[in-house]
Amino acid sequence: MAVLPAASVTEQKAPPPAEVGIAIAGGGLGGLALAVGLLERGFDVHVFEAAQELRTGSGTIIGITANANTALDGLKPGLERAVREEGSVSKEWLSYRLQDGKEVEKKNIKMGITVIRWQSVQNVLAKLVPPERVHCGHRLSAYEAVQDGVDVTFDLVGSSGEHHYTHRNEQAACGQRTVRAKLLVGADGIRSAVRRIMAGDAPRYVHHLNWNAVVPTEFIPGLEKDTLHRTEDDVTGLITFKADAGHGWSFWQVRVRDTDGRLADALGPKWGGLGKPGAKQRALEHLEGLGKAYNAVRSAIESTAEADIFERRLMANGPIDTWLDADSRVVLLGDAAHAMHPGPGEGARQAFEDAHQLCLALVAQGPRALERGAVRRALQRYELLRKHRCETVQAMALEGSGLPPEETVPPEIRGFTREQRVDRFMEFASWLRTYPNNPVGDPNSRFFKPPAGLQRLVEELG
Ligand SMILES: Cc1cc2nc3c(=O)[nH]c(=O)nc-3n(C[C@H](O)[C@H](O)[C@H](O)COP(=O)(O)OP(=O)(O)OC[C@H]3O[C@@H](n4cnc5c(N)ncnc54)[C@H](O)[C@@H]3O)c2cc1C
Known part of the structure; x- marks a missing residue:
């Protein structure tokens, strides 16, 4: 098993290059995991984070189960162990x-x-991304498709001295910078600016x-x-x-x-x-x-x-028509794509699966993966393998929210006894554990079967 190198991420003062291969907006769990996986595969990747430093305080833990473990090791051999050693x-x-x-x-x-502190997972991932590839104080505010790429505009965010609960989206900007990328990944969390531009929902x-x-x-x-x-x-x-x-x-x-x-x-x-x-x-x-x-x-x-x-x-957030934009040069990942009720504890786990599958989809296109046709095929593959799965997880998570069951529980399930509901949930958890198999549903399950059309498309991918 490969040994993970030690490095450190601190606030990077030197400006980012004017052109990068892949720009990731958001240095949270999903964005950093993707950066680790892409660097492992030799991509030119830079992370742009709105906050002054990679966020360390959320008072939260993450519960990591088999699907996320598989995704972490798929991103970089040894990563699952490095995370596990920091938790319980x-x-x-x-x-x-x-x-x-x-x-x-x-x-x-x-x-x-x-079970591990959110902050510890963040630190394990951050140590694997060289500091010169992390640009804090860069809050994405706009993007625009250009010939063979996307121009991404960032507000440069200074220290506000305000309370922790003042969201970074509300802090004043002290300038702007535009970076050209072949691919922009919106990993900017539940209040994603990328998603707002793409879909306009909240x-x-x-x-x-x-x-x-x-x-x-x-x-x-x-x-x-x-x-x-x-x-x-x-x-x-x-x-x-x-x-x-x-x-x-x-x-x-x-x-x-x-x-x-x-x-x-x-x-x-x-x-x-x-x-x-x-x-x-x-x-x-x-x-x-x-x-x-x-x-x-x-x-x-x-x-x-x-x-x-x-x-x-x-x-x-709820389902949107597509996670792709700007002539397939922009894509969503993690909470930006599928922020969900935390009941089943799947938010970060699905973000790790996203990161893993996006890496594999790009690698499948060979050395010219960031050229127009190739990047489109990679993103279409990623969306096919991820969107239906994540929407199913989101819907299950919503059933455990405080919304009325008439809004969240499918009519055919509403009359279920408690035991039947538990059985259904256990089947759901079993399906997720089979990752990376059965991406759009488990043919052997009763409640989470793959839709026939999607299953055919997945089989055609090989
Ligand atoms: C109470 C609670 C418990 C949870 N428990 C679990 C659990 O047990 N298991 C689990 O898997 N998940 C759990 N989650 C969910 C998990 O924390 C999230 O799903 C996960 O952090 C999503 O990662 P992300 O990278 O998509 O977003 P985030 O981690 O939120 O990262 C987004 C990053 O983008 C930055 N950003 C925002 N706007 C911009 C912008 N415009 N430009 C640049 N950067 C920007 C933010 O500062 C942030 O650093 C829980 C969540 C909550 C609320």
């Missing part, structure tokens, strides 16, 4: 079902999962409010090493998590259903962020007067500094 491989994933705070069922979900609130933080393990009383605990209350809809994230770090989370949107309205128009004043008290209010099932999470919140609490309304 859960030996127990305990799921508690409650009714009005009383435990009615406890299950051990036997599924290997690496993500919507999916009626869950979420508080989370990554804290020293001693903040969560009784949490055992390498365990993950989830509670869900059938009656109140309250969901909590506590999990070991490895190396002395752990994670807590509280998620509240907000059916009529009143809780979110009370927070004002901002999406939330890290260290919002009053966030700690708001999280605690939802656990007030509840039983011992919540003692550890309540105690963890009390121990956490407000500055470390991430408060957000959960957002998702």
